Amino acid sequence: GENVEQHPSTLSVQEGDSAVIKCTYSDSASNYFPWYKQELGKGPQLIIDIRSNVGEKKDQRIAVTLNKTAKHFSLHITETQPEDSAVYFCAASIGGGGNKLTFGTGTQLKVEL
C-alpha cells in the first residue's frame, strides 16, 4: 500500500519567516495530495490540496508544489504568523476505491514572536 513520509517532525520559525514541510510518497498511482492543519483539540482542517496534473498551487500565503518524478510534495508558508502554529499533515490518495487517504506523521510548527 501507499506510504507517506513527512519531515521535519517539528519546526520552529520566527514570525515573518517562511516555513517548508516536505513529504514523499511511495505509490506512483497517487494523484491527490491534500494538506491539513490541526489545532489543539480540533479535527484536521483542509488548507490546500493539489492534483497530479498540476505542479504548483497557491492560496495567499500558502503554496504547495508537486514533483511527480521524484514522488515528493511540499507545503510552503510565507510571512508566518503566530496563528500558523499548529500540527500540519500531508496525505496522498489514489483515485477510486473510496479515495482513501494515507497520512504522513505530522509536523508541529511553532511560530515564535
Add this chain to the structure above:
Amino acid sequence: NAGVTQTPKFRILKIGQSMTLQCTQDMNHNYMYWYRQDPGMGLKLIYYSVGAGITDKGEVPNGYNVSRSTTEDFPLRLELAAPSQTSVYFCAGRGYSNQPQHFGDGTRLSIL
C-alpha cells in the same frame, strides 16, 4: 450546516466494555471514514463507506465494526475494549466529484 458531528467528545472505558462512537453529517456526504490518531502518528484509516449499506475495511479494522444504514450516520462500534484502542477517533465525510474530506472534532477515548 453543522458539518461532521461526533459524540461523545471524551469517554473513559474499562477493559472489556463496549461502546459506540457516533458520527453524523448534514452535508450530503456520500463517502464517510473513521480514523484513529495515536500520539506522534498520522491518522490511520479504520473503516470507510462509499454509501448507505456499503462499508469496507481500512488499514487497522481489527477490534472495530461499523454500519451505514443511512447517508447521514456512520457509527463505529468497539465490542471488547482493549488498552491498545486508547486513541483519538476522527470521523470524516466527502461528497463525489473529487471533493476533499471534512473532519469532525474527534472523540478522545481512554481504556483503563
